[in-house]
Amino acid sequence: MSTKPVRILVLICSNRPGALGPAVGEWVVETITPRATELAVELVPTALGDLDLPFLDEEQHPASGIYRHEHTRRWSAIVDAADGFIVVTPEYNYGMPATLKNALDYLSREWAWKPIGFVSYGNTSAGTRSVQHAKQVVTTLRLVPLGAAVAIRIGEATDNGRIRPNPALARAAVGVLDELVRVAQALRPMRERAGSGVVPGPVPGSYVRRLTPDDAPEVTVLQRCCWVDEAFANDTLDVPALHESPEQVRDWLAAWHTLGLWLDGRLLGIVRARRLETDWHIGRLGVVPDLRGRRVGRWLLHAAEAAAEPGCRRIVLFTGAGSAYNIGLYRSEGYQRTPSADTDGTVSLDKELNPAESTPGGGP
Secondary structure, eight states: OOOSOEEEEEEEOOOSTTOSHHHHHHHHHHHHHHHHHHTTEEEEEEEGGGSOOOSOOOSSOGGGOOOOSHHHHHHHHHHHTOSEEEEEEEOBTTBOOHHHHHHHHTOSGGGTTOEEEEEEEESSSTTHHHHHHHHHHHHHTTOEEEEEEEEEEHHHHEETTEEOOOHHHHHHHHHHHHHHHHHHHHHHHHHHHTSTTOEEOSSTTOEEEEOOGGGHHHHHHHHHHHSHHHHHHHTOSOOHHHHOOHHHHHHHHHHSEEEEEEETTEEEEEEEEEEETTEEEEEEEEEOGGGTTTTHHHHHHHHHHHTOOTTOOEEEEEEETTOHHHHHHHHHTTOEEOTTOOBTTEEEEEEEOOGGGOOTTOOO
């Protein structure tokens, strides 16, 4: 399971004056916040009535991602940043409120592969028919509805416009959160693969994306397993990648252009690069042991080279002086040892960068 934090929108759907929705939404947030804190989940209460979304007024189909209006772009950014949703909805005439249907219809890609749970309220059916109506729509958008739900019968559960203390309802609300987090983590690879800036990787089903500081735990683990061979080859344990803490990894992930190769939520390989004057420095090229010998490292090296910024004239990299396999790989790719640049048991290699290889937007 991923260690990244989960961001959950609590969508309060009714905007009717005097509606019970805000009170139900407040109860949901108050009830699940202690558990959310334990799970490192960020809860973001969001009232649809505060978004100022008119009835869908975009000319292009939502699947195009072309948004003319600022209110659409703002709503897109809010949904895109979320990992899942808890919908607090009433039932109007056997169905969901128009505010919810309209908010769903505005977008497409931003909803995909995210779990959605429901807290409904009403009289006879406790809002459950609204949920059944909504499920027909959300599955079309590739949202994943949960089995866990909360159904509040207004006459039995409220007092003066507030939700009365009810242990059974509280347990159900926490159950929705727990299931939502598990499903959100399981679906994360699906969301990432469909995201912008993601390209197919060299292993069937894999993908490559730029890493962020939030990936530090996974990178830390990968370095521990990948650089043990380097320690043996160079007869030293003084290898930074073996000792860096997640905090130190987080720091350099914020400063380097780092690519990660993923498959089904597993980090298979990394490579980082950054510009120093007119040199493009490449380092931390690592691949999990079970994929070595399948040209994955060479593929990542090419991706890092292709990401070189305009104006760079040379590519520079370092490896251990005893790392014969690495040196052989780099030499086969046109790198030469840099004269008089061997220090502290490492060697430097470089090659001239073809200007045609250094273009804006190069690489994943």
